[in-house]
Amino acid sequence: MIENHGIPMVGRMIHSLDGSTYVIPYDARTNQCIYSVGRNYLNGLLLKESENYDNVERYFNHKLVEANLKNGSLTFIKTTSKENITVNADLIIGADGAFSAVRKAMMKQPLFDYSQQYIEHGYLELCIPADENGGFQMPPNYLHIWPRGTFMMIALPNQDCSWTVTLFMPFTNFKELDSQEKLLEFFEKYFPDSVQLIGQKKLMEDFFAGSPSPLVSVKCRPYNVDDKALIIGDAAHAIVPFYGQGMNAGFEDCTLLDQLLQKYNDDLSFVLKEFSDMRWKNTYAISDLAMYNYIEMRDLVTRPSYRIRKAFDDLMFWAFPNFWVPLYNSVTFTTMPYSQCVENRRWQNKVLFSIIIAFMVCTTFGWFYSRN
Numbered sequence: 001m002i003e004n005h006g007i008p009m010v011g012r013m014i015h016s017l018d019g020s021t022y023v024i025p026y027d028a029r030t031n032q033c034i035y036s037v038g039r040n041y042l043n044g045l046l047l048k049e050s051e052n053y054d055n056v057e058r059y060f061n062h063k064l065v066e067a068n069l070k071n072g073s074l075t076f077i078k079t080t081s082k083e084n085i086t087v088n089a090d091l092i093i094g095a096d097g098a099f100s101a102v103r104k105a106m107m108k109q110p111l112f113d114y115s116q117q118y119i120e121h122g123y124l125e126l127c128i129p130a131d132e133n134g135g136f137q138m139p140p141n142y143l144h145i146w147p148r149g150t151f152m153m154i155a156l157p158n159q160d161c162s163w164t165v166t167l168f169m170p171f172t173n174f175k176e177l178d179s180q181e182k183l184l185e186f187f188e189k190y191f192p193d194s195v196q197l198i199g200q201k202k203l204m205e206d207f208f209a210g211s212p213s214p215l216v217s218v219k220c221r222p223y224n225v226d227d228k229a230l231i232i233g234d235a236a237h238a239i240v241p242f243y244g245q246g247m248n249a250g251f252e253d254c255t256l257l258d259q260l261l262q263k264y265n266d267d268l269s270f271v272l273k274e275f276s277d278m279r280w281k282n283t284y285a286i287s288d289l290a291m292y293n294y295i296e297m298r299d300l301v302t303r304p305s306y307r308i309r310k311a312f313d314d315l316m317f318w319a320f321p322n323f324w325v326p327l328y329n330s331v332t333f334t335t336m337p338y339s340q341c342v343e344n345r346r347w348q349n350k351v352l353f354s355i356i357i358a359f360m361v362c363t364t365f366g367w368f369y370s371r372n
């Protein structure tokens, strides 16, 4: 199924300022890849799957406006008729996204830790259409990146051979592009090869049709209120999108919840508490990794130091596949918990540092003895 609805991307294709490109593979050893999957398709698939369960009822256009998590009462407003509806639940699972109403209710609980961070960058979506024959205008099996230091543009392939293009940039820079001339000048200076791909007219239309959206990162805990309520997905841990792990982290929540329900025979007082205790370290870790990956994608990928380190990691991974798994590979291609991936990287950094020191000491001694 994934082959029919996901487009494999085997590496990053970097677009330089002069329009030339080069590839940085994700996994040169075994050619593992990430997939570009359409949101609508995935949403449709999950909704369709829910129809297989008789005990699932679906309500659309109901907005949660108030929640009492201690007694399980929820008040929704029907967005079509503005009617208020209050229901009582034995268990509330809030999967209502980065601006979660369930989390808002949780914040009233004592000892609930919460922090949020807006980054200074916003994002705006553009589109590269299919070519006149209905094919891709760029090699499809890559995540295309135009890294420009303090900002970047990326493009992901779609099933209809178009590309979803996202420009990430400080809001102050977006503000400066307030006329068609300035926009075109900016694109021709920083993303020259993209102007023809998007098309000048379409670039103007799409850019000025929308406004940049903010990116928020949320850390909080615990994720439960007694055995009554739980938050999962972005509601529990919204992260910036630069590791492509936001949705995956949500699916991991579901897997863990399922495992704990089985382990404790559906006893929610154990399940929800253990979920909170086990999960926060990993979600905090992927949140920090996602922040770091933005700097890597927009800036570090173009630096020689990054490419030397990547080449070293790839070599070690090739020679010792079970012993030296590079950070990106451990996060993306294994089920290693995120916090362990970070620990792994710290340990690798220490080893690398020791190798460099040992090499320098040996070279210095060698030079010293050869002179005497």
Ligand SMILES: Cc1cc2nc3c(=O)[nH]c(=O)nc-3n(C[C@H](O)[C@H](O)[C@H](O)COP(=O)(O)OP(=O)(O)OC[C@H]3O[C@@H](n4cnc5c(N)ncnc54)[C@H](O)[C@@H]3O)c2cc1C
Binding pocket: 062, 063, 064, 065, 095, 096, 097, 098, 099, 100, 101, 123, 166, 232, 233, 234, 235, 241, 244, 245, 246, 247, 248, 250
């Ligand atoms: C620009 C961008 C690019 C991204 N790219 C990737 C990527 O490449 N890979 C990846 O894995 N992740 C990516 N993400 C992150 C990903 O979109 C999220 O992690 C994922 O959608 C979270 O799923 P969720 O179900 O927890 O929340 P959401 O997808 O936000 O769903 C929440 C749902 O709750 C509903 N809701 C909200 N409030 C209420 C309310 N009061 N009452 C009733 N319903 C409510 C919403 O309508 C929505 O249907 C990206 C995010 C952004 C912003």
